[in-house]
Amino acid sequence: MRRRKKLIGLALLLIGSTAGYYFALPKNLFTTPYSYVLEDRNGNLLSATVARDGQWRFPPVKEVPDKFIKALIAFEDKRFFEHFGVDLLALGRAMRQNMQAGKIISGGSTLTMQVIRLSRNQSRTYIEKLIEIILATRLELSYSKDEILALYSAHAPFGGNVVGLEAAAWRYFGRSPEHLSWAEAATLAVLPNAPSLIHPGKNREALINKRNKLLHKLHAAGVMDEMELQLALEEPLPEKPSELPNIARHLLDRSKAENPSTYRIRSTLDGSLQHRAMQIATDHAQRLQVNKIHNVAVLIAEVNSGEVLAYVGNAVAHDATQHSPQVDIIRSPRSTGSILKPFLYAAMLDEGKILPGTLLPDIPVMINGFAPKNFSQTYDGAVPAGEVLVRSLNIPAVLMLREYRYEKFHNLLKQLGMTTLASSPNRYGLSLIVGGAEGTLWDLTGMYASMARVLNMALNTEPDKRYNASDYHPLYYIPVEQKENSRRGPKGYLSAASIYQTFEVLTELNRPGEERGWRSFSSTRKIAWKTGTSYGFRDAWAIGITPRYVVGVWVGNAGGEGRPGLTGVEAAAPVMFDVFSTLPGSSWFGKPYSEMQQVAVCKSSGMRMSDACTQADTLWINQRGLETVACTFHKWVHLSKDMKYRVHTACADAAQIVTVPWFVLPALQEHYFAKRKLLYRTLPPYRHDCQPAQSIAQMEWVYPKQGARLLIPRQLNGEPGMAVFELAHRHAEAEIYWHLDGEFLGITRKNHQIPVNPGPGTHFLQVFDNQGQELSCWFRVISSR
Secondary structure (H helix, E strand, C coil): CHHHHHHHHHHHHHHHHHHHHHHCCCCCCCCCCCCCEEECCCCCEEEECCCCCCCEECCCCCCCCHHHHHHHHHHHCCCCCCCCCCCHHHHHHHHHHHHHHCCCCCCCCCHHHHHHHHHHCCCCCHHHHHHHHHHHHHHHHHCCHHHHHHHHHHHCECCCCEECHHHHHHHHHCCCHHHCCHHHHHHHHHHHHCCCCCECCECHHHHHHHHHHHHHHHHHCCCCCHHHHHHHHHCCCCCCCCCCCCCCHHHHHHHHHHCCCCCEEECCCCHHHHHHHHHHHHHHHHHHHHHCCCEEEEEEEECCCCEEEEEEEEECCCCCCCCCCCCCHHHCCEECCCCCHHHHHHHHHHCCCCCCCCEEEECCCCECCECCCCCCCCCCEEEEHHHHHHHCCHHHHHHHHHHHCHHHHHHHHHHHCCCCCCCCHHHHHHHHHHCCCEECHHHHHHHHHHHHHHHHHHHCCCCCCCCCCCCCCCCECCCCCHHHHCCCCCCCCCCHHHHHHHHHHHCCCCCCHHHHHHHHCCCCCCCEEEEEECCCCCEEEEEEECCCEEEEEEEECCCCCCCCCCCHHHHHHHHHHHHHCCCCCCCCCCCCHHHEEEEEEECCCCCECCCCCCCEEEEEEEHHHHHCCECCCEEEEEEECCCCCECCCCCCCHHHEEEEEEECCCHHHHHHHHHHCCCCCCCCCECCCCCCCCCCCCEEEEECCCCEEEECCCCCCCCCCCEEEEEEECCCCCEEEEEECCEEEEEEECCCEEEECCCCEEEEEEEEECCCCEEEEEEEEEECC
C-alpha cells in the first residue's frame, strides 16, 4: 500500500513536472514594443518610427540573411544546428575558464539561451542560468532553428537605442540586412556580445579587431575565399549612425492610426516612384515659397486596381519646416473649388440633359440671394457646355446644377466616394459646384480613378475577372482584394460613354508653362485633367487621368492662408505634369461604341438638328443624348424682301415676305454674347408700320430680377446709396422709358442703366421701348441705410 502511494506520488510529480515544463514557456515570448515600419511593394523600407520605449526595434521577420547567420554562428554558437538548446561542451569550457580566472568571463550560452535571457531580462545569476537552460530546451521543442535565429536577430542589442539586426543594418550602414557585405555582417555579429562597451561610436579599435578576427575565422572555415577576405578587411567601420529612410512619413502615421496592431505594413507604393514624387513636390515647394506658398501634396495611383503608387502627404521647402510639415494634406478636407465640375458634366450627359456643345447661359444671375461670379468677373452670354468645363465657368455650372438638382448631385458624389459631405444637401445648396463643400485629395483622386476604371472595363473585350465592370471604390495602400471594395453592381453610376465624352473635353485645357505647346510634339501623352481654385486663393487643385494612372495634386498653405497667384493652373498643374513626365506612357481611351450613337447636331447651338438649323456637325454622343430637345435657338422669321425689316402678314402681303432661319439668343444672353462674337447677327427691327410680334422677347432684365430683395447701403460719405438698374435690349438704337411706382425716371439710349434709390419697401419697375413693348417687375428694398 505504501509502495503504491509512492508510485502515485512519483507519477503525480512527473505529470506536474512535465506540465510545468510544458507551460513554462510564455505564449508571447517578447512583450516589448516595436517600431512601426512601412515598406514599399517590394519590401524596401520607406519610413519607420521609434518604438514606444525609445528604442529602434523593428518587428521580427521570418528569414535572416545567410551572411549574418554564418557570421553569428561562427562567433556565438558554432554547434547551433546540432544541439538541443544547450551546448554541454560550451558550458563545461565556460565553467573551467571561470574557475581558472576566479570570476565569470564566459557564460557558455547558446543562441537559444540568449533568446531566453533577452526575453526575461533578469540579472545574471547561477539560478537564472539554470532557468535559461531549462527554458532553452523547451524553446527548441516549440520553435524551429530558423525561428530562433529570427527571434535573436530581432531582439539582440546593437548599442545605444538600436535593437535588432534590421534596425542596426539601417542605422549603421543605411541599408537592409539582405544587402550587407561580409564585413558589415561580421560587425553586427560581434556587437551584441558587448553592445554597451563596443559599438561604432566608440572603442573602434576593439570593435574592428573583433570583426577582423571573425572574418579570418569565416575564411578558415571555407565560408569566404581569399579575395572576399581581403576586401572585407579593408572596409572601414561606419562613422556614426545614419538617419533611417523617411520618404512616406505621412502614410506611416496614417497606417499606424488605421492599423495600430500591425507593426510592419507592406504597402502598394512603388519605392522609386515615391522618391521621384517626393523630389518633384519638394522642388516645387522650394519654388513656390517665394510667394509664401509652402505646402505641396501629391498622390499617384494605378487606375484599374486603385493601388496607391506614391503618397506625398505634405512636402515643404528644405528651410520651411515651421510651416506645418506634419499635417497630412491628402486626408485633410479642403475647399474643392471647381474640381467637382467634371462629375456634374458627366451626370448631365448621362441623363441626356445636355450634349457636349449645348449652349448654356452665362449671364448675371441671382438665385435665392446667391449670386455666383466667374473667375474673370465677366459674362459671355452663352457658352457651349464643353467650353464651360474647359474654362471652368461658375455661372453656367451653377445653372446646370440647378437643373440637375443639388440634392441629387450631393447623393451622386457620396456614391462615387466623397466621404466629407457630412451636412445635408440644403447646407451646401448650389454652392456645392463652386467650392461650397470640402473634399480630400484622397477621395477626389479616387473618384477620378473610378471613372477611368469604368471606362477601361467597358472597353476591355476580355475583362479581368478581378474587376467589376462598374467598379467605383476608394484607393488603397495595403494590398486587398479589389472586389471587396466595389461600391456598385452591374449598372454603375455613370455610363462609360458620358465618362469618355467628359475626358475628351478635359484634354482641351490649356497646359501651363512649357506644356502649352504639347500638341506640337507627337510623343507627348494625352491627359484628361482638371484644376480647381478655392475662394480666397487658399487651395489649388489639379487632378489628371490616363488609362493607366491618376495623379492628384494640392498646393497651398496648411494653415489656410490665401495667396495671390495660388490657382490650380499656375500652382498645382505644373506639379502634376512634372509627375506625369516620370510615368510610363499609354494609349488613349477608345470610344465605347456600344453606348454611343452618331447624330447630326446644330453647329451653332450644339443641340440636335431642327428643321431651322442651317449648318450641321456629326457627333458621337451618349445614347441618352437622343432624348435632348432639338435646337431651340434657330427660329423661322419673316422679313421684308430687302431683308432689312421683320414683317408679318398683318402688315405685308405674303408675296412680299421672305421666311428665313435665324439664330436667336434670349435678349440678356444676346446682350453679352454679341459683344464677344462679332459675327453674331441680331434680328432686324420691325418695319415702322408693323406691330412687333410677341413670340421673341425684345428686352430682358439684368438687374433687378422679378421678386428680388435689395440691400442698398449708404456711401462712405454718409449719403444715401444708389442701385443701378439695368436691362438688355436687342437693338442698340432703341430708346427706353423708365417708370418707378408710376413715376417717370428718365430715358436711356444704347447703355440702358439708370441709378436710383427707391427707399425701403415693395416697388414696381416698368419700362417701355420706342416700339411700344413693355417690361416690368416687382422688387423689395429691405434696407437703404
